[in-house]
Every structure is written in C-alpha cells, then in structure tokens.
Amino acid sequence: MRLFLLAALLLAMGIHGESKKPNIVLILIDDLGLTDLQAFGGEIDTPNMDALANEGMMFTNYHTTSECAPSRAMLLTGMDNHNTGLPMIPEVLPWKYHDTPGYEGYLRDDALTIAEMLKPAGYKTYMTGKWHLAFGGRETAALPHNRGFDKTFILDATGGNNFNHHSYLPYYSESPWFKNGQKTELPENFYSSEFFVDQMIEFIDEDITNEAPFFSYVSFQAQHIPLQAPQEFIDKYLDTYKAGWHALREKRKKQAVENGIFPSDKEIVDSLSSFDSWSEINEEDKKILVKSMAVFAGMLDAMDFHIGRLIAYLKEQGLYENTIFIVTADNGPEGNDPSEHEAWRNWLKTTTYNRDYETLGGEDSYVFIGTEFAQATASPSHLFKFHMSEGGLRVPLIISGPGVKSGLNKNFTFVTDIAATLNDIVYGTVDERIIGKSLRDALAGSAEKVYSDSEAVGLEVTGNSALFKGDFKIVRNRPPHGTNKWELFNISDDPGETNNLANDMPEKLIELIAAYDKYVETNGVIELPADYNWAEEMQINTLKMNAGAIYRIAFFII
Numbered sequence: 001m002r003l004f005l006l007a008a009l010l011l012a013m014g015i016h017g018e019s020k021k022p023n024i025v026l027i028l029i030d031d032l033g034l035t036d037l038q039a040f041g042g043e044i045d046t047p048n049m050d051a052l053a054n055e056g057m058m059f060t061n062y063h064t065t066s067e068c069a070p071s072r073a074m075l076l077t078g079m080d081n082h083n084t085g086l087p088m089i090p091e092v093l094p095w096k097y098h099d100t101p102g103y104e105g106y107l108r109d110d111a112l113t114i115a116e117m118l119k120p121a122g123y124k125t126y127m128t129g130k131w132h133l134a135f136g137g138r139e140t141a142a143l144p145h146n147r148g149f150d151k152t153f154i155l156d157a158t159g160g161n162n163f164n165h166h167s168y169l170p171y172y173s174e175s176p177w178f179k180n181g182q183k184t185e186l187p188e189n190f191y192s193s194e195f196f197v198d199q200m201i202e203f204i205d206e207d208i209t210n211e212a213p214f215f216s217y218v219s220f221q222a223q224h225i226p227l228q229a230p231q232e233f234i235d236k237y238l239d240t241y242k243a244g245w246h247a248l249r250e251k252r253k254k255q256a257v258e259n260g261i262f263p264s265d266k267e268i269v270d271s272l273s274s275f276d277s278w279s280e281i282n283e284e285d286k287k288i289l290v291k292s293m294a295v296f297a298g299m300l301d302a303m304d305f306h307i308g309r310l311i312a313y314l315k316e317q318g319l320y321e322n323t324i325f326i327v328t329a330d331n332g333p334e335g336n337d338p339s340e341h342e343a344w345r346n347w348l349k350t351t352t353y354n355r356d357y358e359t360l361g362g363e364d365s366y367v368f369i370g371t372e373f374a375q376a377t378a379s380p381s382h383l384f385k386f387h388m389s390e391g392g393l394r395v396p397l398i399i400s401g402p403g404v405k406s407g408l409n410k411n412f413t414f415v416t417d418i419a420a421t422l423n424d425i426v427y428g429t430v431d432e433r434i435i436g437k438s439l440r441d442a443l444a445g446s447a448e449k450v451y452s453d454s455e456a457v458g459l460e461v462t463g464n465s466a467l468f469k470g471d472f473k474i475v476r477n478r479p480p481h482g483t484n485k486w487e488l489f490n491i492s493d494d495p496g497e498t499n500n501l502a503n504d505m506p507e508k509l510i511e512l513i514a515a516y517d518k519y520v521e522t523n524g525v526i527e528l529p530a531d532y533n534w535a536e537e538m539q540i541n542t543l544k545m546n547a548g549a550i551y552r553i554a555f556f557i558i
C-alpha cells in the first residue's frame, strides 16, 4: 500500500520530482482604458474577466508602452522595444531607420518569444488573433508559426475589420491573415472575438490526449478601431453614455476609488478642459457619439462573453484548476479621430465603409470613440494611447491560477515582467536577456516593491519618453498634447499627474534625466527629428508599401 502511494505521488509529481507545470492562457486586449473592466471601475459587463480578477491578483500600477507593436514585442520577449526590432509601430517608422539594428520593423530572431522559451519545457503552444510583429506578413520568419507557436491563426497588422478580410487603413490593401504560417481566407460568419476563441478551443482540443501543458496566447482585435460588435451586444448600451464624457470620466474615477484602484484623496487632471465640451456638441453628433460608445461597450462585452466560453471549456476538460490566466492590454484607449485626416477621408470613399447611424458597429461600419470619450475611458489617468502619461501606459493586469493569492497589488510593475514571471514559474529562473522582474512573490501575496527605489525603468516610443524611478516619473510628450519638455511627477503621491515638480525639484529632475540618457545609450534609441509627424510618415510608408494605394491616394490628392 505504501509503495502504491509512493508510486502515485511520483506520478503526480512528474519524472523530475516537480508538480505538473501549469497551463498558461495569456489574454491580450487591444487599446483598453484602465477603468474599462468592471473590476477596475467600469460600467460595461465583463463578468468573466472580473471573476478572474476576484480569484486572482489585480495589479493597479502596471505599465505597458504607449503603442501596439512595441508593447507586444516587450510582452512576448521581456526585452526593451529597441532591442526587439519594433521600437515603434512599423506603419510610422521612418523608412531610413530599417537598417539600424533594433529598428528592423519586425521581431528579430534573437528576441526569443515566450513560446520559444516554453518549448524546451515541453509546452504545446497556440496563438489566435493579432500578432503585428512580422511587417504585415512580409517577414515570414517573424510570423508566430516560425517563432515557437505550434498552431496559429493570426492577423499581422495593427488592426482589421472584425467581420471580414477588409483592411481598416490604406496602408494595408487587405487584412493579412495567416494560418500556420500560410496566407488564409476567413471562414463564413466570422466575428473576430468569437472566432479567436473557437479556433483556440479547437487547437487545444485536437491535442487533448497529449498531457503536456499548453501556452495559449489569445490576442483580441477588441477594442481597436474599427469598433464593431454583434447587434445584441450593442443594444444593451444604447442609453448608457447619454450623459457624455465629463460625466463618464467622473463616474469612472469614483468607482475606481471604490474598487481600490485609485486613492480616495488624490486629484486628477481636468484633461477634458482642453477638448470639446459635451454641452457644445450638436444633437446629431451626440447621437453618433453615444451610439459609438455603445458599440465600444458591446465589443468589450462580446469579448468577455467569448472569454467565458474558453473558461467553460477548460473547466469541462478539468484543465481550469491548473491554468494560470494573464489578462492585460497593450496600451491605453485610442483617442485618434481618423476623420481629421484628409488621406483617411479620401480613402474611406474608395471602400465599402460608412458611418451611418442605423448600422453603426456593423460589418461595413467604421466606428471610433474620438478624443474626448477616450479621455473619459482612461479615467482617472491623463491622456491616452500614444502618450507616455498614465492614460497611455497604465492598463489593467490580472493574474490568476494555481498559487496566486486573491488581492490588489499597488506596486509599480512593467510589461517585461510577464515574460520574467512565466520563465520563473516554469524554470525557477529568469533568462538573462529579460529585463523584467518576476512577479512570483507578488502573486504569492507579498506587498514588497518589485522594483527597488534605485532601479530605473526607461521607455521611448515614437519620440515620446518616460522614465520611472522609485516614487517618481519623468514624462515628455510631443505636441499637440505635450510640449516636448520633461515633466516630473511623484506618481506614488500624485498618480493623477496633476502637479509637475520639474521646477520645485530640479535635482530629482536632473537625476532622472541622467538615468534616461543612460537608457538611450544602453538601448540604442534614435532621437526622432523635431519635425517628425507620424501621420505624414504613415502616408509615405503607405506609398512605399502598396502600389494600389499610391494610385488611390494620388487620385484623391489631385
């Protein structure tokens, strides 16, 4: 009997004397505000992600980068973006920089992905959704199929239509979709969030008899423009946003305080004062904006619903208990209004897209929420995507699963910590090329700081910069929403970034700028010229990338 028990125990522990390695599900949301999930203070129904948040650890001071591809490269490799080949999204990368090491525009082969790191430990590796690290699929060696993932169905672009293969920008003639490294069509009745989960369940299910652990990367198109959702999800929110953006920013802040995400006694920036006032918007435009927000909410609600189906499947298969879930976003909410750009307006006329009220959020509809509602969904933070202020960088992070305590962690954490943590969980050590810190102690309930007061964390994306050190942060945003001058904040005391201390604490400012200069030197950051303009750069790159687009743009410019 004793021998039998010993044998059973050894079997349960695996041949190396360790307990069975956990499955890992990494869920990445595109362009999400800090308070978009209900657990973080939002009004949209996200019960499945909220359940993971309640079971696991919610990180309230987690920072990613301000843009898609650099965040994804850092998340998947644990390295600085300037060493991965994706210092910025390739669509706005000046062409002349492509030959500079680190600025290739696609994922370098020496920047190992989490999938490549986990393969030697026997993991089955799957990915569905947005990749955006292989230069629109032109660099096939950088597609996930060639970067450690066994099975993939992916989009290699910044975004795309959620119902079909149509592109969402003139830069792409159509959305580049790949299945296992080969160009592919989309199936009938495609809706992005639903399909990514269906396909992921199919991948897992095909290998269900192989008891090796799996790594599943589900990278949603939600909440990237064009915002689109099935009608029944949109209908739930048609009246939710009628009070406008000032009310939403305030309501989100209040609820964030109640949920413990933001301290109760701290100010926030009156960020909306520099934009349009809700009261001055005409009734026609208000109708479109209120419904656009309903589409935004419906898209998030739909994604959560489908995440619920993945969780239910894992529970049915008895896999849920040994699965670590990581839910996070690549950057803050999208505040661009593409209709302000003439090239986009001209391009739209060549497509099947429209912005009709009745069908907003449908297959041929092009929806965005605009600057003001983006600022509201980033509440209580300042600014949004593309900026190094907290609204661009601070997004939700939820980690749940075996060994993870339930609670809130309010210490500074960073996008590169995810790869470090997974390395540590699987191997008990962190690969030396990873610059992030393992969150294992934090997940076990430790309230110790992850980064010591003497450790600096630098960031540069598309000419905007930040550096975190101890309680302090320096930030420099380019116009129009910044001055291109360094500002200094104590984000521990002032997470709303209301009080620029640059003049009051010149020595602290000099200390952090010196640390930033060292960061630039260490990572080979190219300083962008003062007249750099991302929209112009995207037009130039569009002309270079796409002969058809040259004709379309030239036609309308003339």
Ligand SMILES: [Ca+2]
Residues within 6 Å of the ligand: 030, 031, 067, 068, 224, 330, 331
């Ligand atoms: Ca994004």
